[in-house]
Amino acid sequence: MASFKVTHPERVVYAEGNITKQDVADYYAAVARWLLPELANRPLSVVRCPHGAEGQCFFQKHHADTLGAHVPAVKLTEKDGDPAEYIYVDSIEGVLELVQMNTLEFHPWGARVDDPDKPDRLIFDLDPAEGVEWKTVAAAARDIRDVLLGAGMESFVRTSGGKGLHVVAPFQRGPSWGEVKTFCESVADALVTKRPARYIAEASKAKREGLIFIDWLRNTRGATSVTGWSLRARAGAPVAMPVRWEEIGRLKTGGAFGLKRALKRARDLREDPWEGMAVSRQVLGELL
Ligand code: ATP
Ligand code: MN
Ligand code: MN
Secondary structure (H helix, E strand, O other): OOOOOOOOOOOEEEOOOOEEHHHHHHHHHHHHHHHHHHHOOOOEEEEEOOOOOOOOOEEEOEOOHHHOOOOOEEEEEOOOOOEEEEEOOOOHHHHHHHHHOOEEEEEEOOEOOOOOOOEOEEEEEEEEOOOOOHHHHHHHHHHHHHHHHHOOOOOEEEEOOOOOEEEEEEOOOOOOHHHHHHHHHHHHHHHHHHOOOOEEOOOOOHHHOOOEEEEOOOOOOOOOOOOOOOEOOOOOOEEOOEEOHHHHHHOOOOOOOEHHHHHHHHHHOOOOOOOOOOOOOOOOOOOO
16 A cells, blocks of 8 residues: 555654654555454544644544544444434545544444444453553463363454554454443453452452452443554554564563554454454354
């Protein structure tokens, strides 16, 4: 793809590394092949940062024609029952038009635009408290993987680009959001029961000290999680990176991949670390 022209290409978005708006556009164009399978055709929130990654940023989920000709809208019903138009993308052109509008982060739903009431993936967002060692975070992700395997489900893991890891499992559409949320709650509860000195499944920040919060609450209609290969609007241009299970032990933090390392990875990768995710035929499991 020819270089996509943005306005103010020279504007510095990430001070560290002197990463410009054009660099951000070039990054997304370069990783399109790996980015799009997970991102395309899902209602989407974007994080826009007109003043750079460390300036004031905002989440946007509602569509506007000014976003660009390749950024389509999907009509959805809001929580209060009102109709609204949400953003989605189905092409790299759409992604780049959103970058032109100073988007840094991409946060899709766990459902697709053609049936937003029927999720097709679940997520556990692992949020370690300050001071929790990385090897404990990695072990938590493997614990989730093992419980899911016990329920007959294969799962995938990514760094968040922040402190933690996300464990994601695809499944055939069918169950409601409520059923998926209940399933995820029981996975989290099972792990808290097994290792109460390590895990917590309640959102309460006060009780979290020294523990890993297994955030299962992202599995509701309208909730999002950052997509694989998305940059984060944080210092150092970290990337949420899909990895193979064997890789997590070798990392040091959820921010282990930055823009430059991600670009090299995109070039060198032979196979998608999340190979099989998009074509999985597995069904939502049951905890015994
Ligand atoms: P970290 O590893 O630092 O926790 P994270 O992306 O997992 O990074 P969380 O705060 O745990 O960050 O949030 C999980 C997900 O919830 C995010 O990826 C995002 O999609 C969604 N989210 C978080 N905060 C908001 C918000 N204010 N508005 C909308 N969505 C949000
Ligand atoms: Mn969280
Ligand atoms: Mn998190």
